[in-house]
Amino acid sequence: MFSFAIRRILQTIPTILAVVLLIFILFNIIPGSAISGMGEDGRGMDQRVAERMRKQLGLDDPIHTRFIAYVSKLAVGDFGTSFKTSEPVTTMIAKRIWPTLQLVFASMLFAVVIGVPLGFIAALKPGSIVDSASIVAAVSGLSLPKFWFGLLLMYLFALKLNWLPSFGYGDGNLKYLILPAVTLGVSPMALFARTTRAAVLEIMHADYVRTARSKGMSETRVVTWHVMRNALVLIITTIGLQFGSLMGQAVVVEKLFSWPGLGSLLVDSVTQRDIPAVQGTILVIVLFFLAVNTLVDLLYAVIDPRIKYS
Amino acid sequence: MRRIALTALFPATAVFSAVFALATHAQEPRKGGTLRMTAPYGTTFSGLDIHTSVRAQDGIWAKAVHRTLFSWDSAKNEIVGELVANVTTSADGVTHTLKLRNDAFFHHGRPLSADDVIYSLNRLMDAKKAYAGARWARFIKGAADVEKGTTPTMEGLKKIDDLTVEMTLTAKGNPGFYFYNDNTAIYPKELADTPEFLQKPIGLGPFKFVEHVPSSRMVTERFDKFYKPVHLDKVIIAIMSEAPARDIAFRNKEVDISILGPAQYVAYSEDPVLKTGIIEVAEVFTRIMGMNPAHKPFADKRVRQAINHAIDTDLIVKRLSKNKAYRAVSWLPLTSPAFDKDRKSYAFDQDKAKKLLADAGYKDGFEFEWTTSQNESWGLPIVEAVIPMLAKVGIKVTVKQIEASVLADTIRKGEFQAYIWSNQTGPDPLATLGCFYSTMPQQNCNYTTFKNTAYDKLIDAARAESDPAKIIALLKQADGILYDEAPVWFFNYNKAAMAFQPWVKGLQPNATELTHQYPELIWVTDQSPVK
Numbered sequence: 064m065f066s067f068a069i070r071r072i073l074q075t076i077p078t079i080l081a082v083v084l085l086i087f088i089l090f091n092i093i094p095g096s097a098i099s100g101m102g103e104d105g106r107g108m109d110q111r112v113a114e115r116m117r118k119q120l121g122l123d124d125p126i127h128t129r130f131i132a133y134v135s136k137l138a139v140g141d142f143g144t145s146f147k148t149s150e151p152v153t154t155m156i157a158k159r160i161w162p163t164l165q166l167v168f169a170s171m172l173f174a175v176v177i178g179v180p181l182g183f184i185a186a187l188k189p190g191s192i193v194d195s196a197s198i199v200a201a202v203s204g205l206s207l208p209k210f211w212f213g214l215l216l217m218y219l220f221a222l223k224l225n226w227l228p229s230f231g232y233g234d235g236n237l238k239y240l241i242l243p244a245v246t247l248g249v250s251p252m253a254l255f256a257r258t259t260r261a262a263v264l265e266i267m268h269a270d271y272v273r274t275a276r277s278k279g280m281s282e283t284r285v286v287t288w289h290v291m292r293n294a295l296v297l298i299i300t301t302i303g304l305q306f307g308s309l310m311g312q313a314v315v316v317e318k319l320f321s322w323p324g325l326g327s328l329l330v331d332s333v334t335q336r337d338i339p340a341v342q343g344t345i346l347v348i349v350l351f352f353l354a355v356n357t358l359v360d361l362l363y364a365v366i367d368p369r370i371k372y373s
Numbered sequence: 374m375r376r377i378a379l380t381a382l383f384p385a386t387a388v389f390s391a392v393f394a395l396a397t398h399a400q401e402p403r404k405g406g407t408l409r410m411t412a413p414y415g416t417t418f419s420g421l422d423i424h425t426s427v428r429a430q431d432g433i434w435a436k437a438v439h440r441t442l443f444s445w446d447s448a449k450n451e452i453v454g455e456l457v458a459n460v461t462t463s464a465d466g467v468t469h470t471l472k473l474r475n476d477a478f479f480h481h482g483r484p485l486s487a488d489d490v491i492y493s494l495n496r497l498m499d500a501k502k503a504y505a506g507a508r509w510a511r512f513i514k515g516a517a518d519v520e521k522g523t524t525p526t527m528e529g530l531k532k533i534d535d536l537t538v539e540m541t542l543t544a545k546g547n548p549g550f551y552f553y554n555d556n557t558a559i560y561p562k563e564l565a566d567t568p569e570f571l572q573k574p575i576g577l578g579p580f581k582f583v584e585h586v587p588s589s590r591m592v593t594e595r596f597d598k599f600y601k602p603v604h605l606d607k608v609i610i611a612i613m614s615e616a617p618a619r620d621i622a623f624r625n626k627e628v629d630i631s632i633l634g635p636a637q638y639v640a641y642s643e644d645p646v647l648k649t650g651i652i653e654v655a656e657v658f659t660r661i662m663g664m665n666p667a668h669k670p671f672a673d674k675r676v677r678q679a680i681n682h683a684i685d686t687d688l689i690v691k692r693l694s695k696n697k698a699y700r701a702v703s704w705l706p707l708t709s710p711a712f713d714k715d716r717k718s719y720a721f722d723q724d725k726a727k728k729l730l731a732d733a734g735y736k737d738g739f740e741f742e743w744t745t746s747q748n749e750s751w752g753l754p755i756v757e758a759v760i761p762m763l764a765k766v767g768i769k770v771t772v773k774q775i776e777a778s779v780l781a782d783t784i785r786k787g788e789f790q791a792y793i794w795s796n797q798t799g800p801d802p803l804a805t806l807g808c809f810y811s812t813m814p815q816q817n818c819n820y821t822t823f824k825n826t827a828y829d830k831l832i833d834a835a836r837a838e839s840d841p842a843k844i845i846a847l848l849k850q851a852d853g854i855l856y857d858e859a860p861v862w863f864f865n866y867n868k869a870a871m872a873f874q875p876w877v878k879g880l881q882p883n884a885t886e887l888t889h890q891y892p893e894l895i896w897v898t899d900q901s902p903v904k
Contacts, residue, residue: 095779109508110785110816111520116503148420149571158587210615217621229622231611232589317588318416321613327588331417334778 071360075353082349083342087133090338091126097146097336098122120146133342142346143339147332152343155328160347162232163324166317167309169240170248174305178252179298182259187286189264197256204253209312213246213319230321243320247313251305258301262294269293295366303359307352400878406897406904407607408877409629411622413888416588416614421574423558424497424504432555432889437593437608438480439558439576442471442490443549444891445800447654447881450708452549452800456485456559456577466545466839473536476600479561480581487532492562494552495519495526506556512548514541545836550801555889579603579893588612604879604896626902629877632888633870635695635749641872649875654882655699655707656869657799660751661861662759663821668741668790675733677859681719683726683766689758690865694750698865703856704798704806706866708884711802711848716856718863726766738767744789746777751795751864785816792820795867800885802848803835809855821860828854876900 097120098113117123121132136143142152185197220242221229233239266272267290275285310325317326325344332340412418414430423435444455454460456477461470477485496502497510500522510516515528529541540548551557559577564570574582579601580593591610595603613619616634623631624647633641633651641647664671664680671677690698702718705711730736746752753774760770775783784792796818798805808818811829815822828851835847856863869887873880879895897903 095776095782098782109505109511110814111511112503112505112507115520119503145420147425149422149425150420155587214617214621217618221627222621222625225625229625229627230613230618231627232586319615319618321416321589321611321618323586323589327416331415331588334415334776335419336778 068357068361071357075357078353079346079349083134083137083346084130086342086345087130088126090336090341091129095336096122097338142343145332145340146337147335147340152339155340156325156343156347159323159325159328162235162322163310163313163317163326165235165240166243166247166313166322166324167306169244170309171251171302171306173244173248174252174255175302178255179259181252182256182261183263183291183294185256186260186263186267194260197260201253201257201260204249204256207249209246209250209315210319212249213242213316216242216246230319232321232323243316243322246319247309247316250312251302251309254305255298255301259294259298262297263290266290266293292366296363299359299362299366303356303362307355310348310351400898402602402604402879402896403898404604404896405606406604406899406901407609408605408892408895408897409627409903410608410610410888410890410892411619411628411631412591412610412612413614413616413619413632416612418585418587418591418612421571421582421585423574424493424506424556424560426556427505427508429886429888432886434591434593434610435555435558436578436889437580437610437892438574438578438582439555440477440578441553441555441558443553445553445883445885445889447883450884452547452553454549455553456490460548468539468541469548470533471538471540471548473538474600475536477577478596478598478600479577480575480596481561481564482598483561485559485577486535487538488535489559489562490538491526491530491532493559493565494530494557496560496565497557498527504556506554509551509554509557512542512544512546512551514543516543545839547801550804579891580605580608583607599893601893603893605892608892623872623874626874629897629901630871630873630880630890633697633872635693635697637872638697638870639695641870647872650873650877651870652873652880652882652887653868653870654884654887656867656887657706657708657797657884658795658867659701659704659706659798660698660793660795660864660867661701661704662743662791662793662864663784663789663861664791665787665789666822666860667787670733670735670739670741671790673733674858675729676735676739677861678719678857679726679729679733679766680763680768680862681859682722682729683768684759684762684862685721686718686862686864687721689755693754693758694865697868697870698750699868701863701865703852703863704809704861705802705848705852706798708866709799709802709805711806711845711852713849713852716853719859723762723766730766730768735767738769740769740771741790742771742773744773744775744780744783744792746775746780746793748777748795750867751793752777755864756793784820787815787820787822793864794820798866802852803832803844806835806848806851806855807832809851809860823855823858823860825854825858828858874901 098116121129133143144151145155181197185194188194217229220227227238227242231239272285272289275289313324314326314329317324318330325347328340329344332344410433412430412433414428418434419426419428419431423431423439440456442455442457443452446453456473457471458474459472473485473487494510494513497504497506498516498519500520513527513529518524519527531539533539542548561575564575579596579599581596583592583594585591589612593608595606611628616637619631620637622628641651664677666672687700690696690700699707700718702716730738743756745756756772763770780794783789784794807813809823809828810832811824813819831847831851835844838844838847871887876898877895878898881890881894883889
């Protein structure tokens with residue numbers, strides 16, 4: 064197990080390097096720069112200052128020189144300095160990672176607590192009202208654009224019912240978290256419901272379940288002992304994948320709700336071509352994704368003893 | 374030496390909608406309460422060093438925390454002294470003696486001094502840094518030497534006494550037009566270059582910085598030693614880039630003022646309650662299609678005029694801009710003192726357009742590529758509406774769509790045949806029209822590489838003139854040449870609109886940027902839900 068963990072972690076290194084290279088090349092070859100974006104709203108920019116900025120930021124250096132400088136810093140944990148705010152990118156990320164994690168964890172909690180039981184109940188009673196409702200919820204949840212769904216929630220729960228604030232972070236308290244978390248969580252919730260339903264339905268017809276029943280095992284024990292444990296492998300895989308990708312999906316939700324997370328940072332950094340901030344933010348999102356998925360791989364063995372790591 | 378009014382070049386010719394009645398003085402301002410503003414132009418502020426910024430977004434918080442030498446008086450529609458109590462100008466109009474007010478204090482308690490002014494303006498030209506505010510400090514004599522690093526202090530800045538600075542410019546000019554810009558704010562010299570300052574700015578403004586939650590909000594609270602009465606206890610600026618979210622927050626009374634986009638402007642204007650709380654102003658921004666004379670057809674004035682005649686501009690303003698714009702006549706906007714109110718905009722006349730094209734040798738039309746961003750007010754939707762109109766006179770358009778952040782660079786480099794953009798065209802009409810001076814580089818602001826000898830002579834004459842009325846007359850003539858030469862399609866002047874809650878008083882119709890409110894003038898009645 065330990066050697067597998069080490070091997071799994073080592074396997075992420077080429078992925079990280081590939082991501083670093085890809086992000087760097089992409090944001091260094093697309094048109095526009097941190098300087099060109101200045102004055103985009105028609106307010107003039109002093110061209111001599113612009114030239115100095117280009118030199119100061121190293122934008123005129125050859126791409127390989129910039130890459131070597133970037134990787135050298137990255138190797139010692141230095142993500143560089145923001146072109147826009149002159150702050151270290153690590154400081155910017157540190158300020159924003161907690162709100163994003165809050166949002167992602169709350170969304171995941173919502174998605175798991177609603178989605179998994181819904182899928183389970185639907186599978187146990189196929190063709191029932193619950194099953195039909197879960198299918199409708201799953202299809203709707205997966206197809207709803209987050210931006211639009213978020214606006215609908217704002218309209219209903221803030222404007223019409225006046226139960227919750229429509230935007231903002233407050234002091235990080237729960238009432239500000241609910242609407243963005245539900246907006247972000249509705250899509251994984253739908254996916255979990257579908258995945259759970261499909262997994263449970265398949266297992267319910269497996270030979271070992273039939274054998275268990277024929278041996279006189281109670282239905283409750285069949286479900287909890289055989290069905291649930293076997294379904295969990297697939298469900299946890301899905302949860303792990305969604306967990307990682309939610310950080311990336313948070314971009315739209317954070318922008319809509321004025322949530323001070325990595326997503327908001329990423330949006331403005333991309334439009335303003337603040338390359339160090341973009342690179343740092345994307346890298347953190349990728350690292351989070353890899354970490355969660357490595358953790359899921361390790362969890363398999365705990366959930367299902369048949370899975371051996373050699 | 375003679376004393377001149379700072380406002381001489383800019384008489385009160387404001388044109389703003391009657392929808393907003395500035396009848397806020399009928400009531401006695403109430404002390405206390407919180408104002409909840411919105412910052413709508415992005416998901417972040419650029420940082421907390423306002424010297425680095427050119428974004429309108431940052432000017433919103435800067436008005437609360439910082440102060441500049443001069444400011445914009447929206448009621449008079451002119452530049453006035455802010456930290457400067459009065460100005461004495463030399464006969465040649467180059468040297469200005471600035472007497473600073475003696476009751477201005479920084480938030481850490483120290484009074485303003487001439488040293489802070491000299492330090493801050495020199496800082497803008499720091500050879501090791503690149504501050505956006507250098508654009509304005511460059512007008513001071515010796516700025517280039519500081520920029521080169523040969524001297525730490527500009528020759529054109531001299532301390533006369535603790536509250537007097539002598540400022541010598543590189544040429545005759547009104548320093549008010551340069552040093553009312555937020556990115557020339559005066560900093561405390563002993564703190565501005567400390568790392569703490571970038572996290573917690575200290576200024577001379579009416580509100581002290583309290584907290585910045587990136588991408589979410591900034592909180593400021595009243596500074597009791599500010600030199601004017603301040604009514605509000607607190608100003609909270611919510612960073613909200615999404616218009617529909619702002620709309621819901623405003624209707625839910627979670628924000629007190631909110632800028633309106635075209636779609637919301639229509640909805641609010643038609644709502645019997647909301648329409649009573651809209652402030653409108655013709656901002657100093659002119660939206661145009663610039664034509665590059667390097668593309669052969671555009672080198673002919675008749676072709677450019679034909680384009681102005683071929684487009685039904687009024688229809689576009691009405692249907693696409695939803696009347697949240699004023700039809701443009703020439704380059705200078707309605708709020709400019711040199712705007713010629715007797716001049717008529719190009720008439721929509723496609724027969725005349727065809728004749729002009731035929732006279733120019735383009736009877737069968739021609740093709741051009743139009744570079745645009747996706748901006749709803751001056752981008753792709755407008756281009757798409759214009760294309761069929763131009764097709765009717767034989768002009769075929771291909772669209773090149775690029776990001777807004779790339780557009781500015783593309784235009785400055787001249788890498789276009791035609792482009793559509795919004796240009797700041799005020800408040801200084803001389804500087805605005807100076808962009809079309811023959812020797813003005815394209816990368817600075819002469820984007821259409823305009824050259825006209827008669828025009829240059831008028832600008833030269835205006836630069837040499839001292840009589841404000843004569844300057845205005847010369848600039849009107851220059852703007853007339855631009856109208857006739859039509860280097861651009863004159864589309865519209867931006868009409869900025871902002872919704873406000875009924876308890877908010879003292880908002881200013883700021884033609885330079887409506888979101889830039891001087892918060893010390895604002896107060897809220899006890900109807901405000903935030904106590």
